[in-house]
Amino acid sequence: MFRTPDTPPRTGPVRLGPTARTALRPATAAAVGAGFWAARQEVNARVGIPQGPFLLESAGNLHDLRLAAGGASGEYRGDLPFMDSDVYKWLEAASWQLDRLHPDGPEARRLADDVERLIGLVADAQEDDGYLNTWVQAGKGAGRYSDLRWGHELYCAGHLIQAAVAHHRATGRDRLLDVARRFADQIDAVFGPPGSGKPIDGIDGHPEIETALVELYRETGERRYLDLAGYFVDRHGHGLLGGEAYCQDRVPVREARNVEGHAVRQLYLLAAAADLAAETGDGELRAAGERLWSAMAATQTYLTGGVGAHHDWEDFGDPYELPSERAYCETCAAIASIQWSWRMALLTGDARYSDLIERTLFNGFLAGVSLDGHTWLYVNPLQVRDGHTDFGGDQSARRTRWFRCACCPPNVMRLMASLEHYIASTDGGGIQLHQFASGAFGGDVFGAPVSVSVNTDYPWNGRIAVTVDEGPADQAWTLALRIPQWCAGFTVQGADEGADESREGPQDGWLRLTRAWTPGERVVVELDMEPRLTDADPRVDAVRGCVAIERGPLVYCLEQVDHPGGGLDDLVLDPTRPLAVKHRPDLLGGVTTVLASGYRREIPAAGWWPYPSRPGDGAERTGRATTGGPVELTAVPYYAWANRRDGAMRVWLPTS
């Protein structure tokens, strides 16, 4: 029925350790075979990942590795200290991708050659004692671990470890894992708490090593990597780097009340805290994660799932400070949010985390890569104003081939190549479908294999058909589907409706279908996909008096290109007129558009000052804007914006 990957992918990121205490465990088999995400993965496989070695060569990253290895001459070419991490993120992406290809096929052979070549460069650059950082090795930094605030040495090490774990999981080969372990051992020999006899009590200004070390523990079984991760997590917030929120050093994770500082740094750190809670049963870290996630979701997250309101320092804003046009919403922050939320979903079993993952995947994350896979967005604003002229540079509203700070593109590649692993889980009683994509998903329930096939045109259509392929005979188990937070209603049709089924309501976000399933049995859930108008909490000042258009998991936006004849900021949506839906196979790779009724606001020339006053005598007066003729508004999915031409865009639309 659908194209499966050449080989069934093995467990991806977050392979829990044997003593982990979580509500759910990731599915041990997961393959997306058709539909929306398969198409995005296909672009990632055909365009995104293969271009990596070329782009890393032209940006100088590979040259700098050769330079560190003594195999090249010339100047260091990177102008940021974390250029190595781009290589590692690409190696991680390529490794997950290798896991999805038949090892004997030509694609796999080409990709494996590139991977081996880059691993060779990395291995050659490593020093005898395990240390590896081309910036420092080239003499650009002040010396090993001498600038923990900005040097990014442990950050780069973390990405090396994640790449090595992915490579080992995907190929079973030790070569990159050996490099990573030698570096991890060098770090473990150097960093430790006062009294440990280790020379440095310190943390990296950019968390990342922490969650990577937990994965290294999972892959190797070596407890000291987990302990080192715990040490690093808990040393944040004690002023070792001067106490800056930017470096996650103002307050310990266990005491924090709100997410703060640099968004990606905060979220990688919190992913590690969730990893530790999972592996060690640390209830305080779990509670901190739940508290901080709830605060972030309720007060510091954009409708798109994007996070990080400030361009300045790339950091979180105040609660409810969510400006549309200056939403930073770094693509990497969306990825970090998904990584953290997935760990929290497994830890707690709470459907909210996967609600936010869905929203972020379809909107704040997916907008980061162009439809053709060739260009990228670093920041993901919810509005580009009429008159905007800054269409260039890393943080612009135009998709770019590569960035000076190229953290986002290989980050997109690695998440896209491992996306199937964020879709399904199992627990002692059954299987849970967190996301909806056509494919096959399975794991162990009661020690017996359970697997299901999913068939859906989601998100264009709300119909999700789940067929049980395998399961324990003669024993009831639970097929659970997340009913999305946005969903106002749904229906369930079972092939054997009502027989031995017990069903709980979805008040906790899970539709649970419990019965003794017969292989081949099928359930069809149909989610209400009527388009919606969405309001913001009144404390979100930035969008007061506006609504957004949504349909299913997709946030919509208006683009200038669909609305000639005037500025986008002067369009007003009339909420008293119904929305309509039109699927447009010709547009943006095939999207369902939402059509709304509105008008163009006409503002009479007001002289030179834009703030007219009226007496404060309590008398009512009318505003000076008037209503122009009706305009049909065409909303397209937010993820597809900026794929045509430069121009204004907006998600939140005024209603008067």
Added chain:
Amino acid sequence: MFRTPDTPPRTGPVRLGPTARTALRPATAAAVGAGFWAARQEVNARVGIPQGPFLLESAGNLHDLRLAAGGASGEYRGDLPFMDSDVYKWLEAASWQLDRLHPDGPEARRLADDVERLIGLVADAQEDDGYLNTWVQAGKGAGRYSDLRWGHELYCAGHLIQAAVAHHRATGRDRLLDVARRFADQIDAVFGPPGSGKPIDGIDGHPEIETALVELYRETGERRYLDLAGYFVDRHGHGLLGGEAYCQDRVPVREARNVEGHAVRQLYLLAAAADLAAETGDGELRAAGERLWSAMAATQTYLTGGVGAHHDWEDFGDPYELPSERAYCETCAAIASIQWSWRMALLTGDARYSDLIERTLFNGFLAGVSLDGHTWLYVNPLQVRDGHTDFGGDQSARRTRWFRCACCPPNVMRLMASLEHYIASTDGGGIQLHQFASGAFGGDVFGAPVSVSVNTDYPWNGRIAVTVDEGPADQAWTLALRIPQWCAGFTVQGADEGADESREGPQDGWLRLTRAWTPGERVVVELDMEPRLTDADPRVDAVRGCVAIERGPLVYCLEQVDHPGGGLDDLVLDPTRPLAVKHRPDLLGGVTTVLASGYRREIPAAGWWPYPSRPGDGAERTGRATTGGPVELTAVPYYAWANRRDGAMRVWLPTS
């Protein structure tokens, strides 16, 4: 009737050259003697300026001058390349202040001693060929003029020149002017267009030298300084620094359609363009100034007169992008805006420029210094949110004793010490009062001296009494008062009402009273000071659905400290209830408060996601916020905020 300065200040900044072609000329005598601004000048005189040498010593600026002169050992202490400019700005402020003191008094002697001491340090640091920049001389930079984008060498030179001109005008002494001329001559020998034989065709990334060189021309009569200023102005926008808007290098001034890039850099450059238009009659530069000023006022200026929407790069945002909580509104940008607007006011005679000066002086500028003169704000947001925690550092919402980048405090000092020079002007037919402050103002009309005394409690009271002290006998001349843009109505009472008076309407912003005035004759203008509710242009998304409270030239705000019992962001103003006024001599040094009626919005707990949806079927639904009990809102003048305790603040108040 009021305290005058010990000596009548001589002409301050902007002493037009003999061939300047402007509509107006600055008053040649100007003294503020009592009332609101006299009190602020007194704080500047007693606290602001005297603390300068101590603060410049403790921040390292003076040490670095000694180091450059070879009279100190140790490390360079400044960590920014433009530390010298803080010294120069202080010298300029102190010079204007010297001009206001009786030269034999103890205050003047103390201040003159400090000034001479610092001038000595500056003179000693100068190299034999005239070059002077401690950053480069200390070996911190890469060498003279090798980093024009960021080195700030010409920027610092500009402030040196301005200080020297002020010192020369105030004291008649040549010592600092000689230093400045030698540096200017060194620059003139080095910089010039291709083909000029000068070694460098370049500009500074931070404009400032341009307007300073025009002043140096005015002070010395040497035309080549004016020519050099013209060269620098016109070389911006040609990509000499890579074409960045930040450095004012994306588009030539003559072609620009909108203000853009770093706000202070843009405005200093435009002040120079206005200076050049005044001195040379360059109609294209004048037209560019008029066009850019109109665009800035209409689309990129905050209600407070503050400009510069972005923290990131300290730059202007898009048209109508004016977020309240992230308003950068650097204090220096407000000062630069006033400097530019005053030059445009003189050039054109248009009252709009002085309207914006008034608004900026009373709000966006004055907020930059605490009531007691001891602490400062670098950025001037229009909102501090509930839950805000960042009360520290240069750009925080807490007044600070001094900044790492201490550009603003001495900039406030120099404007405050020369404020009387922005109040009055003359032209061929009479005298114009642009601002209202008790004092004496005069100049030449028909070659005869004209002077008037002003007596007013403005801005607390709208009554402005003007007495003619001196004027040509038996000849009609015009006393013109600006009727502020915000003013809905006014009355005029003349001592000799209707006799030989002709009066034009204020449609162009000027109330013109033309008659043959008798010395002692008095006119009383009374401006309507009823408090107002102010709306924003609907394109200012950030404050949709909100109003601001204003009274006279003052913008008001709410502060948390006056509204216990809940968050400030949940307060709603009821515009159907009248505003009330209460003068509070006890509060914030004596302010008139505005009382409004409102309520506390109650938002029911909404679960974890702050964006509720409703079907897009066109049916009306009510929002989820409800109305709590009534709350009296106490609004205080914006300039006085952050003088009590840390907490939330907002200018724009939601009305539902």
